[in-house]
Amino acid sequence: MSAMLEGKTALVTGGSRGIGRQIAETLALAGAEVVLTARTREAAEQAAGEIREKDGRAHGIALDVSDDVSVADGVKAVLADYAKIPILVNNAGVTCDNLILRMKSEDWNTVLQTNLTGVYRVCKAVVPSMIRAREGRIVNITSVVAGIGNPGQTNYAATKAGIEGFSRSLTREVASRKITVNCVAPGFVDTDMTRELDEKARKTLLDQVPLGRLGNPADVASAVLFLVGDGAGYVTGTTLHVNGGMYM
Ligand SMILES: NC(=O)c1ccc[n+]([C@@H]2O[C@H](COP(=O)([O-])OP(=O)(O)OC[C@H]3O[C@@H](n4cnc5c(N)ncnc54)[C@H](OP(=O)(O)O)[C@@H]3O)[C@@H](O)[C@H]2O)c1
Numbered sequence: 001m002s003a004m005l006e007g008k009t010a011l012v013t014g015g016s017r018g019i020g021r022q023i024a025e026t027l028a029l030a031g032a033e034v035v036l037t038a039r040t041r042e043a044a045e046q047a048a049g050e051i052r053e054k055d056g057r058a059h060g061i062a063l064d065v066s067d068d069v070s071v072a073d074g075v076k077a078v079l080a081d082y083a084k085i086p087i088l089v090n091n092a093g094v095t096c097d098n099l100i101l102r103m104k105s106e107d108w109n110t111v112l113q114t115n116l117t118g119v120y121r122v123c124k125a126v127v128p129s130m131i132r133a134r135e136g137r138i139v140n141i142t143s144v145v146a147g148i149g150n151p152g153q154t155n156y157a158a159t160k161a162g163i164e165g166f167s168r169s170l171t172r173e174v175a176s177r178k179i180t181v182n183c184v185a186p187g188f189v190d191t192d193m194t195r196e197l198d199e200k201a202r203k204t205l206l207d208q209v210p211l212g213r214l215g216n217p218a219d220v221a222s223a224v225l226f227l228v229g230d231g232a233g234y235v236t237g238t239t240l241h242v243n244g245g246m247y248m
Helices: 018-029 041-053 068-082 105-133 154-177 199-207 217-228
Strands: 009-012 033-038 057-062 087-090 136-141 179-186 239-242
Touching: 009 018, 009 068, 018 033, 018 041, 018 057, 018 087, 018 217, 033 041, 033 068, 041 057, 057 068, 068 105, 087 105, 087 217, 105 136, 105 154, 105 179, 136 154, 136 217, 154 179, 179 217, 217 239
Parallel strands: 009 033, 009 087, 033 057, 087 136, 136 179, 179 239
Antiparallel strands: none
């Protein structure tokens, strides 16, 4: 096991499945003590248990990023147990797709509350401890659709573009405290989120990807590992695109 992240606690939101699950495992196998979250403790602990079986250090907690109290209580509990959170990966995200003509306020609000306000909530809870420690790496997971748009995803694309603007502003606020803030923008990745696409939609998508395949969670996790590692100490305020050349 590489010990690149030995002694560092990493909080990964939405770590029970898909990209977040792989990020949690990758950071744990690089030596980090990972706290991964999901809306239920059972889902988070199930994923953490699988990582422990591979000799990674991981612990699962319930933390719903769309809920002020859940975030405040969850982060407080992590800080009580680990004292510092030098690595934060804001990965939790949802979609409620619909064309604007059919999009209900509820679909708009759910996606905004989870994806965008969720990143604000978790950063607001974690950043004070990073400032005190004069140490922090924040990675926010956005999406290729922040740059290129996607019909049916006005809500989702707005959150992902919003996170990128939020991240650039936060970068300027906290850089003097040795905290970096970056985004990773995946293209289309094979997870529960994209498995609902029918064959036709999948083919249309693949035609737009020069590398000719969907991404996998490990492609995204490798980019996160780079941004939280020693080699990225001078990288901040940027968006790293992991999309097979779909958008450049
Ligand atoms: N898949 C793609 O093609 C793709 C492309 C670009 C960007 N992304 C982004 O990558 C991230 C992960 O996507 P994915 O494809 O891995 O999605 P996924 O398979 O649907 O997993 C989503 C994760 O987020 C958690 N989650 C959802 N709502 C939450 C909440 N309110 N509080 C805490 N956790 C919550 C889920 O946990 P529970 O359901 O157990 O609570 C789950 O662990 C998202 O931000 C997504 O927008 C994905």
